[in-house]
Amino acid sequence: MNIYVLVKRTFDTEEKITVSNGKISEDGAEFIINPYDEYAIEEAIQVRDANDGEVTVITIGGEDAEKQLRTALAMGADKAVLIDTEDDLDEMDEFTSAKIIAEYLKDKEVDLILAGNVAIDGGSGQVGPRVAELLGINYVTTITNLEISGTSVKIIRDVEGDSETIETSLPLLVTAQQGLNEPRYPSLPGIMKAKKKPLEKLELDDLDLEEDDVEAKTQTIEIYLPPQKAAGRILEGDIANQVNELVNLLKNEAKVI
Amino acid sequence: MSKKVVVLGEAREGALRNVSFEAIAAAKKISGGGEVVGVLLGDAVQSLAEEMIHYGADRVVTVEHPHLKLYTSDAFSQAFMAVYEQEKPEAIVFGHTALGKDLSPKIASKLASGLISDVTAIEGEGDAAVFIRPIFSGKAFEKVKNKDGLLFITVRPNNIAPLEHDAGRTGEVAALSVDVTNLRTIISEVIRKSTEGVDLSEAKVVVAGGRGVKSAEGFEPLQELATLLGGAIGASRGACDADYCDYSLQIGQTGKVVTPDLYIAAGISGAIQHMAGMSNSKVIVAINKDSEANIFKVADYGIVGDLFEVIPMMIEEIKKIKTN
Ligand SMILES: Cc1cc2nc3c(=O)[nH]c(=O)nc-3n(C[C@H](O)[C@H](O)[C@H](O)COP(=O)(O)OP(=O)(O)OC[C@H]3O[C@@H](n4cnc5c(N)ncnc54)[C@H](O)[C@@H]3O)c2cc1C
Numbered sequence: 001m002n003i004y005v006l007v008k009r010t011f012d013t014e015e016k017i018t019v020s021n022g023k024i025s026e027d028g029a030e031f032i033i034n035p036y037d038e039y040a041i042e043e044a045i046q047v048r049d050a051n052d053g054e055v056t057v058i059t060i061g062g063e064d065a066e067k068q069l070r071t072a073l074a075m076g077a078d079k080a081v082l083i084d085t086e087d088d089l090d091e092m093d094e095f096t097s098a099k100i101i102a103e104y105l106k107d108k109e110v111d112l113i114l115a116g117n118v119a120i121d122g123g124s125g126q127v128g129p130r131v132a133e134l135l136g137i138n139y140v141t142t143i144t145n146l147e148i149s150g151t152s153v154k155i156i157r158d159v160e161g162d163s164e165t166i167e168t169s170l171p172l173l174v175t176a177q178q179g180l181n182e183p184r185y186p187s188l189p190g191i192m193k194a195k196k197k198p199l200e201k202l203e204l205d206d207l208d209l210e211e212d213d214v215e216a217k218t219q220t221i222e223i224y225l226p227p228q229k230a231a232g233r234i235l236e237g238d239i240a241n242q243v244n245e246l247v248n249l250l251k252n253e254a255k256v257i
Numbered sequence: 258m259s260k261k262v263v264v265l266g267e268a269r270e271g272a273l274r275n276v277s278f279e280a281i282a283a284a285k286k287i288s289g290g291g292e293v294v295g296v297l298l299g300d301a302v303q304s305l306a307e308e309m310i311h312y313g314a315d316r317v318v319t320v321e322h323p324h325l326k327l328y329t330s331d332a333f334s335q336a337f338m339a340v341y342e343q344e345k346p347e348a349i350v351f352g353h354t355a356l357g358k359d360l361s362p363k364i365a366s367k368l369a370s371g372l373i374s375d376v377t378a379i380e381g382e383g384d385a386a387v388f389i390r391p392i393f394s395g396k397a398f399e400k401v402k403n404k405d406g407l408l409f410i411t412v413r414p415n416n417i418a419p420l421e422h423d424a425g426r427t428g429e430v431a432a433l434s435v436d437v438t439n440l441r442t443i444i445s446e447v448i449r450k451s452t453e454g455v456d457l458s459e460a461k462v463v464v465a466g467g468r469g470v471k472s473a474e475g476f477e478p479l480q481e482l483a484t485l486l487g488g489a490i491g492a493s494r495g496a497c498d499a500d501y502c503d504y505s506l507q508i509g510q511t512g513k514v515v516t517p518d519l520y521i522a523a524g525i526s527g528a529i530q531h532m533a534g535m536s537n538s539k540v541i542v543a544i545n546k547d548s549e550a551n552i553f554k555v556a557d558y559g560i561v562g563d564l565f566e567v568i569p570m571m572i573e574e575i576k577k578i579k580t581n
Binding site: 011013014017019024093094095098118120121122123124125126127128129130132133134138139140141142158159160161162163164165166167168169177178179216217218219220221222223224225226229232233234235239240242243244246247249250251254256257 | 330331354355358359361362363365366367369370371372373374375387390391392393394395396397398399400401402403404406441442443444445446447448449450457458462486494503504505506507510511512513518519529533536539540541542543548553554555556557558559560561562566567570571574575578
């Protein structure tokens, strides 16, 4: 089975975020594999182990993203592809990313594509479904369980807390929701092996794409931090007084009850 | 230039969700005086059309088909695209709900358009409109504009105020017949876990419990407080993982994103993934034993104390002011 996983290198949002020159400052920042993509990688490895085949992880990014690809290879993926757009593109949006990935995948024999349901940096959740549509294959988002037998697929997906059981078939793209699995940590032998696994580097040229073909449709004109909230009021005194004060504040100051 | 804007309405249990009315208000702003056309897709949605007009739509197009009873991206995209072809709008607005998130990228891809998702505010009108959306788990915001071509946005529930309901407004309601075929997905079972009563993502008051609530019974006082305030109950991942409550109550990046007027967090530490789902709330109250807990950083009012002592007292105090 040919399995592909779409992976994004993201800023660890548990870290402090600062803005300088209208951009999120990357100085000293921690970068990770987008957590929802980790579920996708883990699931891909499990599907391969149960069905045979190969797992290829794909990312768009700069040289730095090689680190996240090596981590995915250390977890157990077989091959990696880095589509480096740094020299060609200043601006990207979800249209751009999806178009590039679909261009790479269009002449491959794809059985299953996995992606995270959302990236924690941009938070748009578009790229997976867009890629599926460009490839003309079906997709199911926010899945929490995946069973494949032959080309039949049974899925449980999370729909705002309700759960839906879905029957469909390969080829298919799915996006992972938390709860799908527990991603493994790379083992030491895994990390050693990963160094020797193939990592292909491509640029737009190699995909026969011109900058114009992938030009972003939207434009970010400003990035800013939320206005500093006035420090909250930690109430004092004995608990009964605090509760009394709180209820008064909610009624008379905040006017929300 | 004024724009024709199409808004997808979304029904749940036979009624339109509030986010549909908020989407109409967003559409009005974007339209710059142009026409706002509501769209309803389902097996029986005709009766909901008037409500969209009362909230500001100029007219409504409905598509009814048995295959539209339950949402699938194949069926809904076929029906929506038929409406698109008929109307040729300059802009599209969906709610940023499970359905909107699943369907909008497919439509955007078909139309080779941009898509500005999870919009929480709109600045300016018509062509000058700029869209604000949270990024980095809500720790930052970006302002985005559409370069050219079709404008497509999804709006986060509970952030854009709906227009005033006007039962006197009238407009045309037209049915479009569409052949919905070749579905690649079958939904064999739906388990509805969401509690009845107030819809969590649209509630004005949310009382949320975390691992500090310690048991399923521990949620009872929280439920009582929520009911008293006409609100809904929510939870952290910690509480769901510990089986104190159902995952349908989860708030955060993985769960529901809420923006109530009042959010009361009890026994929740305030992990970034939780805050991503609630930090936009208008007023936040934190109740936690640990004065160092992260949740106090976003709280407007905080009580350092035992929730099992504080919540019952709050219930008593609020009952007192309600009877006065
Ligand atoms: C990819 C990913 C996605 C995630 N998505 C989400 C999400 O959507 N939503 C979410 O909530 N989490 C999410 N998490 C988990 C998140 O990181 C935290 O683990 C979780 O939010 C912690 O829940 P908690 O605050 O209830 O528990 P804890 O962190 O254990 O906090 C419990 C708190 O209760 C307080 N307490 C204990 N007893 C009392 C008492 N008697 N009175 C008052 N206070 C008391 C303690 O002081 C403590 O602060 C996600 C994690 C990952 C990796």
